[in-house]
Amino acid sequence: MKICIFGSGAIGGYLGVRLHQAGADVSLVARGAHLTAMRENGVKLIVGEEETVVHPRCTDNAAELGPQDYVIIGLKAHSVPSVVDAIQPLLGKDTAVVTAVNGIPYWYFYKNGGEFEGRVLDTVDPGGIQWNGLSPERAIGCVVYPATEVVEPGVIQHIYGDKFSLGEPDGSQSDRVKKLSAAMEAGGLRAPVLDRIRDEIWLKLWGNLCFNPISALTHATLDVICSDPETRAVAKAMMLEAKEIGDRLGVHFRVDVERRINGAGAVGAHKTSMLQDLERGRPMEIDALLSVVQEMGRMVGVATPTIDVVLALVRQRGEIADCYTRPQRASSEAAPAVAAQ
Numbered sequence: 001m002k003i004c005i006f007g008s009g010a011i012g013g014y015l016g017v018r019l020h021q022a023g024a025d026v027s028l029v030a031r032g033a034h035l036t037a038m039r040e041n042g043v044k045l046i047v048g049e050e051e052t053v054v055h056p057r058c059t060d061n062a063a064e065l066g067p068q069d070y071v072i073i074g075l076k077a078h079s080v081p082s083v084v085d086a087i088q089p090l091l092g093k094d095t096a097v098v099t100a101v102n103g104i105p106y107w108y109f110y111k112n113g114g115e116f117e118g119r120v121l122d123t124v125d126p127g128g129i130q131w132n133g134l135s136p137e138r139a140i141g142c143v144v145y146p147a148t149e150v151v152e153p154g155v156i157q158h159i160y161g162d163k164f165s166l167g168e169p170d171g172s173q174s175d176r177v178k179k180l181s182a183a184m185e186a187g188g189l190r191a192p193v194l195d196r197i198r199d200e201i202w203l204k205l206w207g208n209l210c211f212n213p214i215s216a217l218t219h220a221t222l223d224v225i226c227s228d229p230e231t232r233a234v235a236k237a238m239m240l241e242a243k244e245i246g247d248r249l250g251v252h253f254r255v256d257v258e259r260r261i262n263g264a265g266a267v268g269a270h271k272t273s274m275l276q277d278l279e280r281g282r283p284m285e286i287d288a289l290l291s292v293v294q295e296m297g298r299m300v301g302v303a304t305p306t307i308d309v310v311l312a313l314v315r316q317r318g319e320i321a322d323c324y325t326r327p328q329r330a331s332s333e334a335a336p337a338v339a340a341q
């Protein structure tokens with residue numbers, strides 16, 4: 001089984017080590033000092049006291065790898081459009097593209113049915129670059145639960161979790177998704193194949209939507225955001241707006257808001273990825289986690305006053321820190337009327 005992980009940082013590198021250990025023919029696409037270190041010394045994964053070093057193929061040139069059975073995208077959401085051309089040599093007739101990326105993926109409205117079938121989301125896929133270049137037919141959804149970090153070039157520290165939920169956009173138990181799940185499980189991961197992957201995407205997004213920007217604005221860790229009654233109330237208001245949007249799109253939320261917030265608080269004194277990105281001067285994943293929910297709210301006619309306020313603030317925070325560039329708004333589209341809602 002040939003698997004290329006395009007974007008082999010914290011999550012992609014962790015997946016790469018586990019799939020390599022399972023015997024898959026794994027290639028990692030990376031860049032910079034991290035690539036150099038992985039090429040020279042292998043990829044080191046630290047899990048608790050245990051250190052593993054493996055030596056998969058590592059490159060910054062996907063063209064030298066040829067068509068794959070699976071391309072797993074392990075990039076931050078905002079980086080994906082810029083690599084669509086570079087991914088092309090990896091795509092054969094039957095290559096599946098697995099989106100191991102937080103937030104709403106480009107293929108969301110493929111085989112979802114309903115009035116928005118085939119809709120491209122401007123905030124995550126401006127101009128339909130991913131929809132057209134990767135194509136929704138190839139897509140397998142993936143919800144990433146573990147937390148990992150590149151602690152030095154070539155070295156990935158596992159923090160918690162081992163589950164990567166998988167699912168076809170049409171909910172089928174296809175051979176390709178079952179084979180990928182089996183390979184991941186052979187590597188010691190949990191990889192359930194779900195028939196309603198969008199429900200799981202929303203459950204993860206529910207937390208990222210509010211905790212990530214609140215943490216970027218306040219610099220608080222998850223335990224603090226969830227236990228302070230005022231920030232907890234902001235998070236809850238955002239989540240209830242998102243739930244109404246999800247409900248209208250046919251999403252089933254299997255836990256209630258309080259339980260979801262308590263679950264995040266129990267993670268403890270953890271900095272969200274958006275806060276970590278801000279502190280390190282790296283691009284922030286604002287559009288795939290927040291802007292897209294605002295966009296979907298407008299599609300289904302649900303007002304998002306709290307999301308609008310937090311999005312406006314975190315966008316400005318990101319811009320001032322040089323960690324965010326907002327998507328171009330069509331000149332015909334009015335600015336969000338936050339105060340009027």
Ligand SMILES: NC(=O)C1=CN([C@@H]2O[C@H](COP(=O)(O)OP(=O)(O)OC[C@H]3O[C@@H](n4cnc5c(N)ncnc54)[C@H](OP(=O)(O)O)[C@@H]3O)[C@@H](O)[C@H]2O)C=CC1
Nearest residue numbers: 007008009010011030031074075076077101102144147148
């Ligand atoms: N890390 C975590 O604990 C979790 C992450 N996620 C999600 O998983 C996704 C991946 O996150 P994460 O692994 O943390 O991100 P990382 O930044 O650690 O990994 C992405 C990697 O892709 C590399 N990259 C970017 N552009 C290119 C390119 N054009 N060519 C080659 N390599 C490239 C980056 O290099 P460079 O550093 O030079 O930009 C980086 O090494 C995100 O959506 C994130 O939200 C979800 C749950 C937990």
Ligand SMILES: CC(C)(CO)C(=O)C(=O)O
Nearest residue numbers: 207208211212272273274
């Ligand atoms: C920590 C957590 C769970 C916050 O929602 C996360 O997924 C992130 O930091 O991106």
